[in-house]
Amino acid sequence: MEQTIQKPSLLSLTVEELEAWMLAEGEAKYRAKQIFPQLHRGISPDEMTNLGKKLQEKLRASFSWHLPVVEQKLVSAIDGTVKFLFGLADGNCVESVVMKYEHGNTICISSQVGCRMGCKFCASTIGGRVRDLTPDELLGQVISAQKEIGERISNIVMMGIGEPLDNYDNVLKFLHLVNCEAGLNIGYRHISLSTCGLVDRIKMLMEEDLPITLSISLHAPDDETRSAIMPINNRYGVAELLDTCRAYFARTGRKISFEYTLIAGKNDSVENAQKLARVLNAHLRSRTETMPIHVNLIPVNEVSETGFRHSGREAVAAFAKTLESKGIRATVRRKLGSDINASCGQLRRAAMKQK
Ligand code: SAH
Numbered sequence: 248m249e250q251t252i253q254k255p256s257l258l259s260l261t262v263e264e265l266e267a268w269m270l271a272e273g274e275a276k277y278r279a280k281q282i283f284p285q286l287h288r289g290i291s292p293d294e295m296t297n298l299g300k301k302l303q304e305k306l307r308a309s310f311s312w313h314l315p316v317v318e319q320k321l322v323s324a325i326d327g328t329v330k331f332l333f334g335l336a337d338g339n340c341v342e343s344v345v346m347k348y349e350h351g352n353t354i355c356i357s358s359q360v361g362c363r364m365g366c367k368f369c370a371s372t373i374g375g376r377v378r379d380l381t382p383d384e385l386l387g388q389v390i391s392a393q394k395e396i397g398e399r400i401s402n403i404v405m406m407g408i409g410e411p412l413d414n415y416d417n418v419l420k421f422l423h424l425v426n427c428e429a430g431l432n433i434g435y436r437h438i439s440l441s442t443c444g445l446v447d448r449i450k451m452l453m454e455e456d457l458p459i460t461l462s463i464s465l466h467a468p469d470d471e472t473r474s475a476i477m478p479i480n481n482r483y484g485v486a487e488l489l490d491t492c493r494a495y496f497a498r499t500g501r502k503i504s505f506e507y508t509l510i511a512g513k514n515d516s517v518e519n520a521q522k523l524a525r526v527l528n529a530h531l532r533s534r535t536e537t538m539p540i541h542v543n544l545i546p547v548n549e550v551s552e553t554g555f556r557h558s559g560r561e562a563v564a565a566f567a568k569t570l571e572s573k574g575i576r577a578t579v580r581r582k583l584g585s586d587i588n589a590s591c592g593q594l595r596r597a598a599m600k601q602k
Contacts, residue, residue: 257286257310258383258390259420262429272305280429287386287430289314289394315341315387317395319594321587328584331392332594335360335384339377341408342594343388346583351401356388358418359409364443365478366464368510370550371408371592374599379414385421389431403433406441406462408592412448422457435459441506446483446491453495462543463492464506467514468523476513489530493538496531502539509566510547515558520566524573542570545580550593 260268265279278298285295292298292306315333318340322329329345341357362369363376393400403425405411411418418440425433441462442449449461465488467473473480483491492503507523509515523542531538544567546557558566563579570577 254311256383289390323584353402357407358411382420402437404439412445509558511556520569
């Protein structure tokens with residue numbers, strides 16, 4: 248069993264890598280393009296009847312094949328949101344959520360088992376980071392969820408457990424794999440990546456020139472407020488982060504959206520909103536450039552361990568109105584799946600406690 252886990256995963260290979268393997272094994276190159284689309288639909292080589300026993304055996308001997316296994320599946324009676332707890336080959340588990348929108352099904356996937364960023368309001372980081380997810384595990388969440396719901400998933404947000412830019416190489420390979428025409432063929436423009444603000448990695452990502460959407464978890468307008476809830480701010484402050492966002496936009500032309508989780512008494516006053524508008528305008532706009540700015544306001548999901556409370560409806564409305572009055576688009580995140588509890592990380596924590 249242990250040996251199986253150490254073999255490279257079939258799902259981590261690009262078409263080109265699979266072609267090279269076929270040739271090295273004395274097989275026809277076209278076999279790669281024959282099996283790749285099936286693998287990405289969750290069909291194992293053993294289930295591919297047109298392969299021949301010999302090739303099936305060679306694949307089994309050289310590679311491992313694991314899809315995340317559905318350990319729990321919760322379906323919202325209100326809006327059809329589906330939340331999965333997926334089991335991985337080594338016994339760890341992560342969460343993914345499928346949200347049904349008019350423009351198609353969107354999956355929110357996890358990027359790590361746990362997280363080491365330490366944001367004070369977040370359930371995913373409470374036990375620290377256990378390990379990074381591999382490209383096949385990132386992709387496997389999409390494949391398994393799609394198989395399970397029986398409908399195409401057309402959009403991906405990397406906003407589940409973990410910090411995607413803290414798992415940079417695997418995430419980049421995953422983006423390439425999921426975008427592959429012969430596989431799931433999900434366009435980069437249909438993929439969002441959310442980060443707590445790893446400035447050096449944002450600069451690296453900018454050079455990759457991928458038209459994905461970047462989301463920044465800002466959550467505070469100044470260093471004092473932000474450092475109190477997000478330790479990463481001690482390393483990269485608000486000004487440096489926003490200047491990097493401006494450079495990212497200038498380089499890629501892709502607008503960036505900002506996430507702002509409203510926590511009662513911490514970052515949700517009208518004064519905080521005024522400061523936020525001021526700092527966004529100062530760093531992202533000048534007389535010659537007008538970067539469209541969009542702030543997503545998210546009333547904090549209450550996590551029992553953190554003790555943070557969400558802001559009342561009036562505070563949220565006042566915050567949004569203040570931003571709008573300063574030329575900044577603000578929307579309040581619609582809460583999907585509210586009946587299946589589900590601020591990210593909580594299902595995994597509950598399962599861990601049970602084990
Ligand atoms: N590490 C990445 C992506 C995962 S978190 C990031 O920080 O962006 C996805 C989003 O959910 C982030 O904006 C995060 O700050 C937010 N979040 C985490 N815990 C939350 C909670 N309890 N309530 C509301 N939003 C939360």
